[in-house]
Amino acid sequence: MKIAVITPLFSRSTELMQALGNHFSDIKHNADNTLKTKADLIAFLQGVDGAVVGREEIDDEILSACPQLKILSRYGVGLDNLDLEAMKKRGIVLGWSGGTNSNSVAEITLSFMLSLIRNLHIATTLLKNGTWKVNGGSELSGKTIGLFGFGNIAKRVVELLAPFHCTILVYNRTHDEAEAQKYGITYATKERILEEADIISIHLPLTPESKNIFSADAFKAMKKSAFIINTARGGIIDEEALKVALQTGEIAGAALEAFAIEPPQDKELIALPNLICTPHLGGNSKESILAMGYSCIEHLSSFFKH
Structure with missing residues (x-):
């Protein structure tokens, strides 16, 4: 063979x-x-x-x-x-x-959550450029986390978040109440998660239904203090709309592991100070x-x- x-x-x-x-x-x-x-x-x-x-x-x-x-x-x-x-x-x-590779992706998702909410990425970049600015952000503990999708990776994220005692809202096509009880999650609508979540983490496959599910309207509905993370597939987030949301302060920050085109072509997007971007290494x-x-x-x- x-x-x-x-x-x-x-x-x-x-x-x-x-x-x-x-x-x-x-x-x-x-x-x-x-x-x-x-x-x-x-x-x-x-x-x-x-x-x-x-x-x-x-x-x-x-x-x-x-x-x-x-x-x-x-x-x-x-x-x-x-x-x-x-x-x-x-x-x-x-x-x-x-x-x-669920544990590998879940760990990097957790690292993004901590880096974004504690202001580590921005503070590190400023210090490397000679600016000493003390801003420790907020604590992850007790925050509301919105998960889009609830497969193996999202479930592992929930397990890793256990010591932080977060409220976990999940948007998923199917609802399994036994799983909800096991993992301590609450199924919720997209609209509720956009309104309430401090951090949104995407764990969906790329399908016609999920393509650009996060567009300008979604970012407008989020808290200005909220963050969004995509460790799933490029194309689920409208990258142009995200760029505008980050530039105008509609949301506080984002972390992207996946892009619609890889490597990403939009240099203006990846240069934004409130964006963490990595070359699809979460599962590696x-x-x-x-x-x-x-x-x-x-x-x-x-x-x-x-």
Whole structure:
């Protein structure tokens, strides 16, 4: 069997590549991150039986050009970059386990909450530029947190917030009252969360329904002292509207892990002092990289019985 590792993160991990090599002898990788176009991906996947895919877009055009492909093993948690209907139509199996990087993303979400509300990012930037300004912000303890989405990552965020005794409001498509009682959350409408939350954290998949769900109207409805965090997918926040909200003081600050276009093109946005921005690294702790990688290997080896 011929296996292709599309994602550079997996490709660069000596431990994961060795582990994959224990199951398969014919492996190609993308450690140099040279696959920039759809044509590059199609050429790379020729004659391949199984592939490890990260955030790369895999559509029906690519799948149709790779008739030998039998399984895509997803390195990560989101599935919005894969054409699942096309895979089903062509009999290509999805190897995927949810929650493999949930602790990693939840930890960075908590770090954003603390950095924003305690004014750490702004104070650090000012001091590095020679300005000593003492403003310790507010305490996270006892604040109202609004979570949009309640999957594995959001649940882990709630667990990490337990010592802070926050009020947790959750906007979710489905309501499970047993889970609400277990985690000590309250399901709420979008409107209530926008009005009451001190910090909003996004944990939704990118879908037609969630695209630009946070636009100018949403920011106008939030407290001027409130913060918003997106560690999910770019496109859920209207970045132009966010830029205006941050510039005009409609909200106090934001942290973005994901952007509509990556790397982000709007230099004016990422230069704003009240924005923390990171290059989609939330799920890429050392522990998470290995957990996601071993999950991929397990799906491939189980499928091919290696």
